[in-house]
Amino acid sequence: MWVLQIPQFVRHVPSQSHLCYTSHVSSRVPVSFVSLNPSANLINDINSNNNQLIQSLCKGGNLKQALHLLCCEPNPTQQTFEHLIYSCAQKNSLSYGLDVHRCLVDSGFDQDPFLATKLINMYYELGSIDRARKVFDETRERTIYVWNALFRALAMVGHGKELLDLYIQMNWIGTPSDRFTYTYVLKACVVSELSVCPLRKGKEIHAHILRHGYEANIHVMTTLLDVYAKFGSVSYANSVFCAMPTKNFVSWSAMIACFAKNEMPMKALELFQLMMFEACNSVPNSVTMVNVLQACAGLAALEQGKLIHGYILRRQLDSILPVLNALITMYGRCGEILMGQRVFDNMKKRDVVSWNSLISIYGMHGFGKKAIQIFENMIHQGVSPSYISFITVLGACSHAGLVEEGKILFESMLSKYRIHPGMEHYACMVDLLGRANRLGEAIKLIEDMHFEPGPTVWGSLLGSCRIHCNVELAERASTVLFELEPRNAGNYVLLADIYAEAKLWSEAKSVMKLLEARGLQKLPGCSWIEVKRKVYSFVSVDEHNPQIEEIHALLVKLSNEMKAQGYVPQTNVVLYDLDEEEKERIVLGHSEKLAVAFGLINTAKGETIRIRKNLRLCEDCHAVTKFISKFANREILVRDVNRFHHFRDGVCSCGDYW
Template sequence: MTKFAFLHITKSSIGEHFSSSCAASTVILDSPLKKLQEQQTPTLLSQAQPTESHFFSLRLDDPRSYVSALVQCRSHFQIRKVHSLAITSAMIENLGVANKLVYVYAQQHAMDDAYALFSRMKERDNVSWSIMIGGYLKLGDFIKCFESFRDFVRSGSQMDNYTVPFALRACRDTGSLRLGQEIHHLVYKFGLSSDVFVSAAVVDMYAKCGQVKDARKVFDMMPKRDMVTWTVMISCYAECGRPEESLALFDLMEEDGIVPDKVTMVTVAFACGKLGAMHRAKMVHDYIRKRKFSLDVILGTSMIDMFAKCGSVDAAREIFDKMKERNVISWSSMVSAYGIHGRGKEALLLFPQMLNSGIWPNRISFVSALSACSHAGLVEEGRQIFYSMQKEYFVEPDVKHYTCLVDLLGRAGRLDEALDLIKKMKVEKDEGLWGALLGACRIHGNMSLAERAAKGLLELAPRNSGYYVLLSNIYANAGKWEEVALVREMMSYRRVKKAPGWTWIEIDNKTYQFRVGDKSHPQSKEIYEKLAVLSEKLELAGYIPDTNFVLHDIDEELKAEFLYTHSEKVAIAFALIATPEGSTIRMTKNLRICGDCHTFTKMISKIMLREIVVRDANRFHHFKEGSCSCGDYW
């Protein structure tokens, strides 16, 4: 099921590898109990433990019988009993039996017992080392995992596709890029770069360590790529914020004749959600129906998330209703989908339905519900949910739940109550919490509290440019240009650069990208002419540019001109040229939409009779007939 299936293949293949290590020619891993009982040789274990004879029977002179018996073990006591008999009969000297004992100990998370036996083994092979390395990895003991791999390399054993993927996965899980690079060097040294399991593990390691170029380089050099490797690389691009390349790679995968499975489609759905491209979301949905994939919990939930992030909460609900089985994550995703689209009341209606279906809410469920209340401005409902968490559902609120409530109270102007809540918190505060308070201070112009929030915030997240910009906005709104300059100096001193604003727009199944003042499009002349016409129409209708959102102490006229070049306005002008009258315009913005652009878009929706759907960094805005679904509450 996992996209790291090659690791599971490696682990499951260990059983097959035992056969070459046993004295007997064959190791029977799953011999039926009936066949063992038909053997004429007396079975000591059955006599010693008559109450457990139904688990397994054991021939003391046959290593295959030990391995088969160990497969039947269901408790640590049973494993130790077989271990004791193996010592008594000297069968512990058989490498296959010893390896299997180490393996079953590892499966029981009894790594101390596994190591005690492993350290006494007179003979070890790669399977022995793989079991230990993989066992520590599974237990999450990364230090011992790395130490075991180091000892394996020093032992002079030949590296193979059993041991290397485990070590690379440990590098991936701990972000140990340098060690991963060293292991990659060993992969080349030992001629394993052509092995699909090993190369896929290298790609995955680089991907999770954020080294996309290195991951793609290894991927391109692979002589043969299976479905798992393609999925890993597609996921790499999606998780690193490059969804367009992720989807382009999926197209190449199909051209290469590789048939994706459900795991691949979950990854592709994730990439679609990141991009926010509805036409790609529909294509993914059509492909899933064509392949007749069942909407199980994982695929169905990923489809809900995809459609919600592509702007259609109704399509997300349609998927939700078609799912035969739902878990708490499925329900929480649907609640969250309604929430980011400003349909908080519908989100809250799902909560009792979830309870009636036998699903008990967890931490994620409450984050989704509280966030929905925040987006919709449902203050009392949000407070009621928050204070019922522990009392009625036995869920202790964590910092994310407090952040949601602070955001809700702050947006509603109840800043004193929000601050009082922060003071009484017993959990550790994080940047998200202070960021919510700072955002509320921007909305309501509370300078003193904003400075207090900013102080805590910039200590926790000194590299996040968004918080500096937020603080600058607050100072600019108050006309405190000296303070704005000081914030800019602080950013310069700390080498923090403001993230550039981008807007993506989907037209005729194609995605276009615009930045502030963008003139790279072939129709730029027409776009800016259209923008000038729109500006005149809006000003006649009463639109006044809100120059408080320009963080430069310059002439008001220049500020207004600068505002007209914001990326979302350029994208809207292009859409009005390139799309039929009355059609819906869909856009995605990487930053939070500014107040001026929000007002501009509301008025455009009324004057041009268009519905405009904008997904910004926080939520969705559905503009129609001069109003926004957020109720000017974002």
């Protein structure tokens, strides 16, 4: 006869052992291998059988029964608890996890560092970081596994400062770090809210790594590379990459990502080519492809992007969500909105990022209503909008001047979707109102913000002041901006632009002097064009292109044609009080016009010209490109720093609202 017998098997269980048997589980266990009056050997066999049964129940996912059985098992083993802890995390059950933890304490395993490690992992996975920390605090023998488990948890939830404080403590008591410790500590630098400069902290950890001989560890060094990349220290990242004795596809991908994300997309593509030709053991995977697609998007290099798309198809990486999402963005940012839509339509599975990507590309192209329609469709399909969804859709409203629609969406964020508007959303709203010349409403919104407005918000206001030439408000915005980000040259240039537009030449001059005095430089205008899979770059008044004379001659010819039709060069964009002829010469040499002329010369008749520019398109370039699109009967696509302009037959898709 098989019956439940508990007390007679309780041997070593600590004083609170009764707790073990008064857990939330039922006191009646349906199945047990425990028999009446067994011999000592039999008891051992039975215990072993029970432990094995608990473990197999865990493996089978039957956690409830495993817990039932644990309640009548007087000698649970370390392995049994390991299985139970693992199952609780797998089942995502905090209440079972707490039960297992309670039984573990009752069984005297609470000071077992192996199980403490597992408990910390479990609590992290169950989202209870405080309990993970408590386990750590209560564990007296802290092996490196125990430290690393907590470090991992803290790094993953973004508690960088706590992690780094503990790391100091660990060093102080003399526990040596291992290769895993360094990866977590490095990650903490990125996610920390440190009082000291996090990059400096990263360099300190770099020194620790070198001192302790981990410079050859591929994981540690790739993480270090990535830390430098995330701080925008491309040269440091590159030095780490070059110094790595062995590299694999992860290290190559991390360096490609570093270039792609730090506005060096050309370098990213060059490195990818090198990886393909030189690093035979480093086959790119889906992550590499995402990074490369980002680089193509950054360059607006459609032909390269298409080649990468082909490679993705050949390698059968086209079912991976981030790859497809990156493809949507790549096509959109290269001006091929319909190709982006096609990728989206053919996706078997979509996530919120896929929807955001599509909303974003329509918004960037000025199709605000379509972007809102996609946003609504997403909600209709049961996908909850994210924080970023609202940035994209509000941005779309801004590009299209959809003020009322934007205001309704902004209001709905909290009331309908329980998303608190953040800095980026306020920046979008200020941009939306400001562009629409509702500067009073924009400033009111800033004044009513329930947190301190940051540089993005004031920057949006200053940008709007530039469009509507509002000197007074521009001075107010720039006073704050010079305080918040004194090293951002763009703000000085914007204010000088506004003064120049208002013909306040001495004020414009003093702002530019201030810029120089602070050791800053105006970001030179630069435009890129891809012709026959090669990307050409132009800076203003460029003299280096071998075809420069031909380009100039064409521009002068076009300018004369335009003048004959009433065009007057808009030289007010020139910041200095020069004579009109000189100003005209400068404006005619703007990088974007040089790139358009180069495109006209080097592409076939009827072929679309695609340009990318690093700044906002100036009024004169906009007017000239409109004319060229009609005169030369060419479709011209220009992506400036904010959005797309489709020039066709003398008209721009932005409706002159940008």
